[in-house]
Amino acid sequence: MTDQETTVAQLRDVVERFVAERNWHSFHNPKNLSMSLAIEAGELMEHFQWLSLDEAALVAADPKRKHDVGEELSDCLAYILAIANAMEIDLTEALKAKMIRNAVKYPAS
Amino acid sequence: MTDQETTVAQLRDVVERFVAERNWHSFHNPKNLSMSLAIEAGELMEHFQWLSLDEAALVAADPKRKHDVGEELSDCLAYILAIANAMEIDLTEALKAKMIRNAVKYPAS
């Protein structure tokens, strides 16, 4: 399964089942989850911390480093999905509404 | 369109078109984008910064505050999609692989 064939709801279900099977719902408070997202974003940054922009642009060309970045990115995404689950936020609706607001703020040239 | 009917690839396209129309590709370096995700994660945390866990759990019951959190969460998601686009990482494959590793690390009881 790839991004082409997978709905956002299906990804949310993957995270939801993982949390339910471990009885982690009581820990999945929005405050804790927002911290968790920021912690994982910090771990993602570690891969680029001391690199020039040119070096950072080349990370994806190295299969091992691309894989490692994908793991950190997955952790970030998992917490976004967990927050959406815990707060019953539809990410597609929220993202599209926000992009319309962004388009007003930053008009295309 | 909701999370039920929308593929991850379709959300990636929304962000990709937005970036392309503004000629922002040169700014969308993975180093800059990882910083951007952490910045937005910080803005998301602001909504829960001084709340108790009980208060944080009630934020979703307030339509205005739920909407505001949804906006910040969308900004975070947009940067994850942008990193996936810039580095050609399939998020579904990466997330599923990571959840399998997490399941080994944290077995279901």
Added chain:
Amino acid sequence: MTDQETTVAQLRDVVERFVAERNWHSFHNPKNLSMSLAIEAGELMEHFQWLSLDEAALVAADPKRKHDVGEELSDCLAYILAIANAMEIDLTEALKAKMIRNAVKYPAS
């Protein structure tokens, strides 16, 4: 008063009086304060988010931007001092002990 003449304890007192005068001790829980530091670190990063390393190195040469960075840096420092106050951690002792450990980890060439 400058860094030359000011002790760390004096800076801690500035923050402690500010918190005490507003009866904010109940909010100054280490969990909240660690979130606050990460939020302010995000605001600091905003000043460098889209800059090349060369451009970032020149920010200090612009008095207005240097001042703005100094404000964000102060917010970060204030939360570090607040955590030290809330948890009764001596920053000088902790920093010196950590630098000795770092020196073992990264020997000088």
Added chain:
Amino acid sequence: MTDQETTVAQLRDVVERFVAERNWHSFHNPKNLSMSLAIEAGELMEHFQWLSLDEAALVAADPKRKHDVGEELSDCLAYILAIANAMEIDLTEALKAKMIRNAVKYPAS
């Protein structure tokens, strides 16, 4: 040496010597250092990520955990001192100016 007897300038010197002895000045770009501070703030948050506020308030009573938090807090402080060094910002002046602005924004009751 403790916070009572140590000036901010002396702590800045500890970090400056460490950087100079390793020839790390070229890496100590403000963009990289602001990322580093956010990364370390994330590691600090890990100590409180899943705790209730009551549990977080008790961390300082456990010598081992207090020590561990002190190490993370030192890493955060070291990067603030490094940014002050790299950008020649006087932290005492900046903090006092910011606290005066904060006092206007949040008057004592």
